[in-house]
Amino acid sequence: MAITIGMGAYVYEYQGDWARLPQGTSFQNPSAVAVDSSDRVYVFQRRGPPVMVFAQDGSFLAAWPRRDGELEDAHHIYIGPDDGVYLADRDAHQVLKYSTEGELLLALGNRYQAALQAPFNHPSDIAVAPSGDILVSDGYGNSCIHRFTAGGRYISSFGSPGSGPGQFRVPHSLRVAQDGRIFVCDRENNRVQVFDADGGFLDQWTDFKSPMGIHIDRDQTVYVTDQIPRLSILNLEGELLARGRTFENGHNVYSDSRGDLYAVDTANQRVQKFVKVENR
Numbered sequence: 584m585a586i587t588i589g590m591g592a593y594v595y596e597y598q599g600d601w602a603r604l605p606q607g608t609s610f611q612n613p614s615a616v617a618v619d620s621s622d623r624v625y626v627f628q629r630r631g632p633p634v635m636v637f638a639q640d641g642s643f644l645a646a647w648p649r650r651d652g653e654l655e656d657a658h659h660i661y662i663g664p665d666d667g668v669y670l671a672d673r674d675a676h677q678v679l680k681y682s683t684e685g686e687l688l689l690a691l692g693n694r695y696q697a698a699l700q701a702p703f704n705h706p707s708d709i710a711v712a713p714s715g716d717i718l719v720s721d722g723y724g725n726s727c728i729h730r731f732t733a734g735g736r737y738i739s740s741f742g743s744p745g746s747g748p749g750q751f752r753v754p755h756s757l758r759v760a761q762d763g764r765i766f767v768c769d770r771e772n773n774r775v776q777v778f779d780a781d782g783g784f785l786d787q788w789t790d791f792k793s794p795m796g797i798h799i800d801r802d803q804t805v806y807v808t809d810q811i812p813r814l815s816i817l818n819l820e821g822e823l824l825a826r827g828r829t830f831e832n833g834h835n836v837y838s839d840s841r842g843d844l845y846a847v848d849t850a851n852q853r854v855q856k857f858v859k860v861e862n863r
Contacts, residue, residue: 592842592859592861593816593824593825594859594860594861595829595843595844595857595858595859595860596857596858596860597829597855597856597857598855598856598857598858599855600641601641601854601855601856602626602637602641602643602854602856603637603641603642603643604635604643605643608631609852610626610628610631610635610852610853610854611628611629611630611631611852612628612629612630612657612849612852613626613627613628613629613657613847613849613852613853613854614627614628614629614657614658614659614660614834614835614847614849615627615657615658615659615660615796615834615835615847616660616835616836616837616845616846616847616854617660617661617662617668617837618662618837618838618839618845619662619666619668619683620662620666620840621666622638622639622839622840622841623636623637623638623639623644623683624636624637624638624639624839624845624854625660625662625668626847626854627657627658627659627660627670628657629656629657632646632647632649633647633648633653633654633657633670634646634647634648634654634660634668634670634681634685636683639839639841639843641856645684645685647681647684647685648681648685648687649685653687654670654672654675654679655672655673655674655675656672656673656674656675657670657671657672657673658671658672658673658706658707658708658722659671659707659708659709659756659796659835660835661708661709661710661711663680663711664711666682666683667680667681667682667688667689667711668680668681668682668683669709669711669717670709671706671707671708671709671719671722672706673705673706673707673722673723674705675692675694675695676692676693676694676695676696676697676698676703676704676705676706677690677691677692677693677694677703677706678690678691678692678703678706678709678717678719679691689734689735690735691703691717691719691731691735692706697724698725699725700725700726700727700740700743701725701729701740702719702721702729702737702740703719703721703722703725703729704721704722704723704724704725705721705722705723705724705725706719706720706721706722707720707721707722707723707753707754707755707756708720708722708755708756708757709757710757710758710759710765711733711759712730712759712763712765712780713759713761713762713763714763714780715732715733716730716731716732716733716738717730717731717732717733717735718730718731718757718759718765719731720754720755720756720757720767720768721754722753722754722755723753726742726743726744726745726750726751726752726753726754727740727741727742727743727751727754728740728741728742728754728757728765728767728778728782730782739782741778741782742754742782746772748776748784748787749776749778749782749784750772751767751769751772751776752769752770752771752772753769753770753771754767754768754769754770755768755769755770755794755795755796756768756794756795756796756797756835757797758797758798758799758805759799760799760803760819761803762819763779763780764777764778764779764780764785764819765777765778765779765780765782766778766797766799766805767797768791768794768795768796768797768807769787769794770793770794770795771793773789773791773792773793773794774787774788774789774791774794775787775788775791775794775797775807775821777821786821788817788821790815790823791807791809791815792809792810792811793809793810794807794808794809794810795808795809795810795833795834795835796808796833796834796835796836798835798836798837798838799819800838800842801838801840803818803819804816804817804818804824805817805818805819806836806838806844808830808833808834808835808836808846810832811828812828812829812830812831812832812833813826813827813828813829813833814826814827814828814829814830814833814836814844814846829846829855829857830846830848830855831848831850831851832848832849832850832851833846833847833848834846834847834848834849835847841859842859843856843857843858843859844856844857845857
């Protein structure tokens with residue numbers, strides 16, 4: 584079916600049969616999806632193999648890790664500029680970085696050890712800043728954003744519980760723009776907060792209902808999913824470019840090099856692809 588969420592560049596067609604899973608398998612509570620620089624698509628799920636990898640055309644490529652218990656509770660996934668695959672292992676209180684082949688490269692946080700307003704207490708998402716620093720939204724048990732060096736050394740945190748500027752009630756997802764600004768889905772405060780590169784409050788966008796996932800594409804266009812449910816497309820200043828109801832429970836959204844969109848619908852345990860009409 585064709586799904587129109589705006590004008591011109593923002594018309595998409597739903598590709599319902601996109602993922603070609605191995606015979607006898609299905610998605611098992613998928614939580615998030617991400618795309619690397621070669622347009623390989625990574626699905627992070629809470630049961631079965633934690634990470635399933637697909638080609639852009641939906642062909643199944645791989646599943647990892649193979650060791651039972653290595654990942655506990657899938658939340659969000661992020662692909663860094665170096666194609667590092669960052670995973671928020673929520674209930675294990677860790678953030679893990681893997682290679683595209685499933686080799687563990689870095690672990691942040693003490694496994695199964697929660698911390699109060701310190702790394703981590705059910706972390707939710709990850710992003711890499713232009714400086715190379717790693718930022719983590721934390722998350723369900725805490726109300727702050729943590730910063731680490733690329734090598735994993737803790738630097739600083741900002742945020743506190745509440746509803747004022749710079750405060751959070753479930754910082755659920757985050758991304759960093761090329762200019763260093765930090766965008767955070769403050770889910771229970773029904774807003775996206777915008778910060779400078781040092782964590783100073785700049786702005787808030789309030790036209791959302793429990794925003795769950797945020798993505799910034801190569802053109803610096805911003806995509807936000809919320810619990811209405813709907814997808815909103817904005818520029819970096821918060822100007823709404825397009826909006827539409829596209830999936831029942833879009834936990835996150837990610838784009839590939841063609842501008843096609845991939846979204847996880849957690850309610851229906853599926854990964855959806857929306858192809859830009861100009862790409863057909």
